[in-house]
Amino acid sequence: MATDQAVADLFRSWNLALASKDSTKVAALYWSNAVLLPTVSNIPRTDTALITEYFDHFLQKSPRGTIVRRMTQHYCGVSVDAGLYEFSVMDSAGNVSTVAARYTFVYSYRDGAWKIQHHHSSAMPEPVAKTPEASPAAHTDAHTDAYAETHAAARVETPAKAPTEAPSEAGSAAMLRIELESASRTPSSKLTAEQRRKVGRETVGLKVCAASQESDRSFEVSDPAPYPEVNEAAVAWAKDATWSVSGAPTAETPACTQIVVRFAGAGL
Secondary structure: OOOHHHHHHHHHHHHHHHHHOOHHHHHOOEEEEEEEEOOOOOOOEOOHHHHHHHHHHHHHHOOEEEEEEEEEEEEOOEEEEEEEEEEEEEOOOOOEEEEEEEEEEEEEEEOOEEEEEEEEEEEOOOOOOOOOOOOHHHHHHHHEOOOOOOOOOOEEEOOOOOOEEEEOOOOOEEEEEEEEEEOOOOHHHHOOHHHHHHHOEEEEEEEEEEOOOOOOOEEEEEEOOOOHHHHHHHHHHHHHOEEEEEOOOOOOOOEEEEEEEEEEOOOO
16 A cells, blocks of 8 residues: 555656656656646547647646645555645746646556556636635645665756747747756755755756846746745845756747756755
8 A cells, every 4th residue: 555655756756757857758657558637738638649649749848736635545556646736837938827737646556656547637617716725734735855865966857848939030930948958056055954854855946037038037937836035045046047048039939948946955
């Protein structure tokens, strides 16, 4: 039998796989005979090829999931994780919006591994005027990095490609892209030793944009951690990093991407 923490870890793995923008990595978390009933497709996805095809399109929105309410049930070799989550998604112009949805993950255990057997996700059937307040447990699930990693430095997860299409004067689509080029320090270096012990493993979602090749990059916290100092450290680290821009962005059509900045915990 799994535990509540194990289920939270499985969702964290899935959410970080989305940040990679690699559909094969996401599909690898589903069993080959899994059933995916996705949020934005009418087609049931019943094998690896169909699941991969769905995420080929969905990952273009740079999605980032946050648990709002979670309910779990555990049985021998099977766990059910159901509740409410929200997705931060970005359109081709760099505008970020939030989609409220209901979800069910059914995980099954085979050959020494837990993977997704069934995943159902559907938008809320009624208008959501205000984001529901997450319980403390749900907030922890959404923001605490449950990866048992042994690396000695914090990491930043950037999508492999985050293109923005903007019409050129000739009417063709010019590809805009902003990517992390280099960073001389880690995000954790922006925290004191006491702060690193306090916050442990955390992730912060950032939206990074550029209105031109030469202009200062803009940084917006799109998925905050529960500690203000962690959000501030993520922005400070991103401002010190070097970002490369492709294409000819403007104030009306900036080059934007979403990244996940990961803090690896105490001792760094």
